[in-house]
Amino acid sequence: MYGKDLMTTISAGPDSDGLAVRHVKRPTPLRESVYEALTEMIIDGTLERGRHLVEVELAGLLGVSRQPVREALQRLNNEGWVDLRPGFGAMVHVPAEDEVDQLLAARAALESESARLAARYASKEDVAQLRELCKVGTAFQDSGDIDGAVRTNGELHSKITAMSGNRFLVDFAGQVDRRVRWYYTPVAPVRGAASWREHARLVKAIGDGDEDKAAQIMREHTEHTRKAYHDLQASEATSPPPAEKKAAPRRRRTVS
The missing domain is CATH 1.20.120.530 (GntR ligand-binding domain-like)
Known part of the structure; x- marks a missing residue:
C-alpha cells in the first residue's frame, strides 16, 4: 500500500455545471510517518538547529527509501522547520x-x-x-x-x-x-x-x-x-x- 497513492474518485454528473471527474490523492501513511518522525526529532533536539540534513543518512536512520524523506523535507521547509538552500541542501531551521x-x-x-x-x-x-x-x-x-x-x-x-x-x-x-x-x-x-x-x-x-x-x-x-x-x-x-x-x-x- 505504501508504494501507491490511495485514490478517491469524485464524480460529477451531467447536472453539475459540466465538472469533470477528478481524482484526489491522499497522503500515503509512510510519507506522513516520516514527516512526523523528523518533526519530533527536530523538537527533541535529536536533529539540532543548524544541522545539515542528508537525505541518504535520514533514510538509513528511519529505515525507508529517500523518496519519502525528500517529500517530508519539502513539507518541513514549507512549515518553517527546515531551510532548503539551493546547491547545499536542507538544514534544520535556526529561529530568529x-x-x-x-x-x-x-x-x-x-x-x-x-x-x-x-x-x-x-x-x-x-x-x-x-x-x-x-x-x-x-x-x-x-x-x-x-x-x-x-x-x-x-x-x-x-x-x-x-x-x-x-x-x-x-x-x-x-x-x-x-x-x-x-x-x-x-x-x-x-x-x-x-x-x-x-x-x-x-x-x-x-x-x-x-x-x-x-x-x-x-x-x-x-x-x-x-x-x-x-x-x-x-x-x-x-x-x-x-x-x-x-x-x-x-x-x-x-x-x-
Whole structure:
C-alpha cells in the first residue's frame, strides 16, 4: 500500500455545471510517518538547529527509501522547520529572535484568555486532572526526565485550553503547540522547578474560580519562559565553542 497513492474518485454528473471527474490523492501513511518522525526529532533536539540534513543518512536512520524523506523535507521547509538552500541542501531551521518573540507573544495572548475561561468553567474533575498533571510533571522534573517534563507541560497547557470551551482558542493553540515545545525544550532544565510552582499557582487560581488571577499568572508564566529562552541564547552566544567531539553512533529508527 505504501508504494501507491490511495485514490478517491469524485464524480460529477451531467447536472453539475459540466465538472469533470477528478481524482484526489491522499497522503500515503509512510510519507506522513516520516514527516512526523523528523518533526519530533527536530523538537527533541535529536536533529539540532543548524544541522545539515542528508537525505541518504535520514533514510538509513528511519529505515525507508529517500523518496519519502525528500517529500517530508519539502513539507518541513514549507512549515518553517527546515531551510532548503539551493546547491547545499536542507538544514534544520535556526529561529530568529523576533520569530520566537512573535510566537510566544501569540501564545501568551491565547493562553491567558484560555486560563481566564478555564477558571470560569472548570469542573472539580478538570481541576483534579490539572493537579495530577502538576504532580507528574514535577516528578519528571525532579528525576531529570526533561522529555517527560516537556511532554507533561504541553499536556497541562492543552488541558487548560480545552477547558476554556472555546473551540477557536483550541484550534489556534493547536497550531502553535509543536513550535512552542521546540522553543521550550532547551529552557526546561533552566526553568526547572520554578515552572511547576507557577503551574501549581495557576491551577489553584483556576480551582478557586479566580478568572483575573488565572489570566495574570498565565501571562507571567509565559513571559518567564520567553525571558529564559532569550537569556539562554545570549549565554550560548558568549560562551566559547565546545571542544570537538566524536559523533555518537546513531541508533537506527524504523518508520512503519
